[in-house]
Amino acid sequence: MTTVSHPPTAAQQHGSTAARLIIGIVLLYAGFLKATGPVAEFAALIQAYKIIPSDWAMVAAMLLPYLEMGLAMFLLAGFETRRSAMAAAGFFGLFILAIGSTFLRGINLASCGCFGPDTLNPKITILLDAALLAMCLWLARSDRHPLPLSIDHLLSSPSRRRS
Amino acid sequence: MKRIIIGLVLFALPAGVAQWAKRSDWGATQSAPQFRQKGSPKARLTIVEYSDFQCPSCAMIQPTVKTLLDAYPEKIRIVFKHNPLTSIHKNAYSAAIAAECAGIQGKFWLYHDRLFATQSQWATLRNATTMYASFANEIQLDAEIFNTCLSQPMTAEAIKSDVKEAKNRQVQSTPTFFIGETRLVGNYMVTDGARTIEKELRK
Numbered sequence: 185m186t187t188v189s190h191p192p193t194a195a196q197q198h199g200s201t202a203a204r205l206i207i208g209i210v211l212l213y214a215g216f217l218k219a220t221g222p223v224a225e226f227a228a229l230i231q232a233y234k235i236i237p238s239d240w241a242m243v244a245a246m247l248l249p250y251l252e253m254g255l256a257m258f259l260l261a262g263f264e265t266r267r268s269a270m271a272a273a274g275f276f277g278l279f280i281l282a283i284g285s286t287f288l289r290g291i292n293l294a295s296c297g298c299f300g301p302d303t304l305n306p307k308i309t310i311l312l313d314a315a316l317l318a319m320c321l322w323l324a325r326s327d328r329h330p331l332p333l334s335i336d337h338l339l340s341s342p343s344r345r346r347s
Numbered sequence: 348m349k350r351i352i353i354g355l356v357l358f359a360l361p362a363g364v365a366q367w368a369k370r371s372d373w374g375a376t377q378s379a380p381q382f383r384q385k386g387s388p389k390a391r392l393t394i395v396e397y398s399d400f401q402c403p404s405c406a407m408i409q410p411t412v413k414t415l416l417d418a419y420p421e422k423i424r425i426v427f428k429h430n431p432l433t434s435i436h437k438n439a440y441s442a443a444i445a446a447e448c449a450g451i452q453g454k455f456w457l458y459h460d461r462l463f464a465t466q467s468q469w470a471t472l473r474n475a476t477t478m479y480a481s482f483a484n485e486i487q488l489d490a491e492i493f494n495t496c497l498s499q500p501m502t503a504e505a506i507k508s509d510v511k512e513a514k515n516r517q518v519q520s521t522p523t524f525f526i527g528e529t530r531l532v533g534n535y536m537v538t539d540g541a542r543t544i545e546k547e548l549r550k
Contacts, residue, residue, distance in 0.1 A: 212361065219365035222373070222517050228532035229520075238538050253361035261357055264350075335353060 200331055201262075203323045207272055207316055208260035215252030218245075233282050234291055251275075262334020266324050273320035276313045283310050373516040373530070377508060379426045382450035386416055386424035392527060392547050395426045397513050399521040400443060401436035401470045404533055406463040408522050411537050419544060427459070429509040430521055438475045443506045445479040448496035449488055457486045 218226050227245035231238055255275070258268040283306045285291075330336035376395055396412070398405045416425060429447070431439030442462055449458030461482045462469075469475040483493045496502055516525075524531045524540070527547040531539055 216361065216365055216368075219362070220369045221519075222530055222532075224530040224532045224535065225517070225520055225523075228535060231534055238535065249365070250358075250362050253365065254358035257357040257361055258354070263353060263357060339349070339353075 197331055200323055201333060203319045204259050204262060204265060204269075204331075204334075207269070207319055207323070208256045208258075210256075210316060211252045211272065211275075212256035212260065215249040215256060217249075219249035219253060232291075233286055234289070235282055235285065262331060262336050265331070265334060265336050269320045269324035273317055273324065276317035276320060279313045280310055280317065283313075370517070373525070373528070374512075376426075376428075376516075376525075377512055379428060379509075380450060380505070382453060382455040383427040384424060385427075385456060387421045388424070390422055390424035392419075392423045392544065393426055394423055394544075395428055395525040397428045397430040397509075397518045397521060397523045399429075399431050399436055399439045400446065400459075400462045401439040401466065402432065402521045403466065405522045406466050408533075408536055409460070409463055411540060415540055415544065418541065419548075422548060423544060427455075428513065429506045430513040430518060430523070431506070431510070432521060436470070438470055438472065440506065441475060441479070442469070444497055444502055445482070447502050447505055448493050449483065449486070451496055451502075452488050452492060454486050454488060458482060458488075461486065 223242065223245050226249070227238075227242045230236070230241040230244050236244065252275070255268055255272055258264055259272065286306065330340040394415075412425060416423065429443040431443045433440050446455060446458050446462060449455055465478070465482070469478040472478065479497075480490070480494070483490060513523075520532050522533065522536065524536050526540070526543045527550070529543050529547065531543060
């Protein structure tokens, strides 16, 4: 028995495009701020979660912002959208687990450093990440047809575009 | 092949822009009053500490700072800069003012130690003014001079100047230390402080 994938409705297309752009903009903004800021600041924040050793925290602080920005660009450009959405979902899932684990382990983040006004409250961060995670999963599920205004659409075969 | 190239371009574009926008130096520091400096005036290496009296981590790091000063006598000098994170610590600014006023009477470090040692007592108070006055009394400050100083524009200006400098140097967290030009934030001062001092002294 063959499974037929129905083309998305106009509303679904608009929704997927909006999701792609929102997630992309958030990731790009967050990644860019961290990439252009002092690595030591971000490393201290990562270290505060006490999940990875200090040296690894420094490496993570150097690499993560660029991964975020790269993923953001993929989503904004609509390139490998499903895979990018899944990867972004992975990111947000990891962030939620990391923050949630501090509550479970009784870690007071302030004991490792006081992070200034640009750092979101952990509870608000979890809510924001959960919303973005949900959007990523929805985008990954719904985007089985290349959307207009995307590189996937440009690169796909004419027959796929028409369907 | 096409997809690989597109992927690489999309990845490299923001990375390139970020590298271009990233600052390569963190700007100069203004000189701090003598009373906020500790260590030999002839020390080759200056360590600047941006701190917040209401920050628990800043309190916890003090023994490390003392250990480093003892370990490198004559070689390092600590300069304290105020960076009260007023958005999350509502008494931090007033504590900074009080400490600055203690400094004007030559007892900044005594007051600094007192504030950190009693942090949990005054941090949650709606108004910690009475506690600040009691600390001043304990270390035998002239009460009239101290109280007058608290409302002097010059005192507020000293704090604002440090905060502005911290902002220019993109210091967003406390404690942040600059050992020479190397920035260490929070617990990294504990793990990497000595190693960084050695590295800077070898330069």
